[in-house]
Amino acid sequence: MTDIKEHRLRLLLEAAEEKKSLKKAKMALSKGRTPIDAVLDRNGIPITSRARIEERIPVITLHGDPLEETDAYVYLGRELRCDGSIMTELRRRKRAAWAAYGSIREVTAHLQDSKIRAHLFDSHVLPALCYAAETWPLTSTAISFIQTTHRALERSLIGTSLPSMRQAKQSSEDVRRISLLADPINYIRRAKHRWAGHVLRRDDDRWSTRVTQWFPPPDLTRPPGRPPARWRDSIEEYAKMPYRVGRSTRSSATRVPYRHWTTRAHDREDWRNCDPRGIAR
Structure with missing residues (x-):
């Protein structure tokens, strides 16, 4: 993808330096696109039907049994979907x-x-x-x-x-x-709180711990529009307030230094104190 963008930019810059029409240069780039081999039939004609495209996809087998393509499946009693919808x-x-x-x-x-x-x-x-x-x-x-x-x-x-x-x-x-x-919502929040602490205190390098601690690279840009709600948003809502026990405020001298919730979760006692229904609230 990066090579394609660089090629497009280079041709447009050359057209601009030679004082040629940018519109014609873009049209030439558009005409130069060719369909990939995966969506061409045996005669080289592009396939536009999704059903025919799926026919060209090779069948994946496991121990000789073909695996059926699906958008959702149930694992350990919970349905998982490709689009993340619940x-x-x-x-x-x-x-x-x-x-x-x-x-x-x-x-x-x-x-x-x-x-x-x-x-x-x-x-x-x-x-x-x-x-x-x-x-x-x-x-x-x-x-x-x-x-x-x-x-x-x-x-x-x-x-x-x-x-x-x-x-x-x-x-x-x-x-x-x-x-x-x-209250079912308090029940869910406490369950999420326990699960987050359990995952982050693991030291066996499981994929769930890696995904929880993963941060996107700084050069990655998100698509336009309001971002969807993330799993960690409801945890950050209360865990980002590192107040001591008692009637402390943001300007209070007893306020402890800020620590990210993923850091606080490694300390079992500190994580227990910032429970959504605990004494630190």
Whole structure:
């Protein structure tokens, strides 16, 4: 790619120095492009159909069995997609959560103790809803989807509905005080916090640690537009505040020197103190 750009720039500069038309020089460059061999048929005619292009791709086999090309697959219970989208995975988590709730509904419907009922829900349904959430980027869409699903499950648990809540003038906070359930977003943030510390304290040079500590080269430019939410954004949101325990402020003399969150994660005690629901908050 760099050689092509240098060739294009060199020809345009030569045309400018010789006072020739830049438009004609660009047209000559455009006509000089030739299709690559991979998209030519046997007669040398370019292939424009995607189906025919895929026919030319050699079949990859493993132990004699052909490997099927796919845009998404499920690994260890979590769906991975080539485009990095987690919307279909969120729908899978929603179905798994309702299935887990269905397995305990018969018991929770007859429990009178709210604490036992909440403990049963948080130990069965919440892990199914937030499975592998420590690897998610916490976008506003993901947060809204998880909250909506969890509130629907919460209403079913205590035997109410949205019309009943409106008639009784109850809010979601009122229902949460009745159900005593854990907040799913706090659950995900703590899971991400534990996972980040675990990954960065590894010393066996695994790929997950390398990817987490990787930084793009300084000469790399990102495409225009708003960048997508990254996995580390929700961690940097609270871990970048290196305040001591107590009522310290940004101008306080007790403020500790700034350390990047990847450095703080190597210190288990320091990383525990900047927990999103810990004492350092």
